[in-house]
Amino acid sequence: MHKVLIIDDSEINLTLIRALVLKLGECEPVMFDHPLKALEWCRGNVPDLVIVDYMMPEMDGLRFIAAFRALHGRTEIPVLMITANDQKDVRYEALLGGANDFLTKPIDRIEFSARVRNMLALRTGQKFLADRAAHLAGEVAERTRDIRERERELIFRISRAAEFRDPETGAHIQRMAHYSEIIARGLDLDAATCNLILQAAPLHDVGKIGIRDHILLKPGKLTPQEFDIMKQHAMLGYDLLKDSGSEILQAGAEIARSHHEKYDGSGYPRGLKGNAIPLFGRIVAVADVFDALTSERPYKKAWPLDDAMRFLEEGRSTHFDPLCVESFIAGWEEVLEVRQRFRDEEAPKI
Known part of the structure; x- marks a missing residue:
């Protein structure tokens, strides 16, 4: 009509x-x-x-x-x-x-x-x-959602592939990814950027795929020579992901290369200092270290939450970006919820 x-x-x-x-x-x-x-x-x-x-x-x-x-x-x-x-x-x-x-x-x-x-x-x-x-347009949107869902699944499985060779768990990559998102929101980053770091953060240690088992799985302290080899995983992860056309994998490449940098310039692989370290790397550094400290592993006991928090606070402006630490602390209630949601014995999908 x-x-x-x-x-x-x-x-x-x-x-x-x-x-x-x-x-x-x-x-x-x-x-x-x-x-x-x-x-x-x-x-x-x-x-x-x-x-x-x-x-x-x-x-x-x-x-x-x-x-x-x-x-x-x-x-x-x-x-x-x-x-x-x-x-x-x-x-x-x-x-x-x-x-x-x-x-x-x-x-x-x-x-x-x-x-x-x-x-x-x-x-x-x-x-x-x-x-x-x-x-x-509806068909394109639906197929785009399917492609992105497959991309997310692939990224999760790539991340797990690295974790399978490491004494850490699938729940670890879930927790540190959500911690990273909490920090990003606390820094007033837009929703798309916060979601990007949530999806890309699990790729932080993907370069460990290239580290030999006798070093990666060594139960004791690494020698200086072994630690130098271990540190190569940052660039290995970057080289693995950097040429991808995926925005998530590109962000993952930068995170892999930069999350072991320290705010005072004493980190690796490039010895970057302060804001010269990419923001995603500064965010993931806080999230990754906190979860590593507070998680029990075959070779160590989990730190009490107060001790781990004190470590972050003492590392302001030396190891960590102080704004990222402040944002993490400000989101403490959400941090606790993430710890409860993603326990080591169960690792639901993001």
């Missing part, structure tokens, strides 16, 4: 045009004898065709068309203007001002029917294309 808006200050003309519109079938005429009232109706309704007279009080047809076209989503709707026979200049101005076609008075019934049918056919085509575009 097409909704046809008719605007004319003459009751006779309104009645005539309404009758002609009804004869076309599948049309619902909506009539106004005042253009301002019609314009107000248009703010909340979308007609399929506008038929407007030129000569009207307060607002003529040209001004109505300009105001109508200025409304959101009304630029493509067909507009038919009715003018007098001797108003060629008005017709030209109407066509330039946004009218699609015009009729002259007195209205010829056959011409009216033909022009209106043509314009409604145009509108039908517009609506079909709009519906088709919306349908395609």
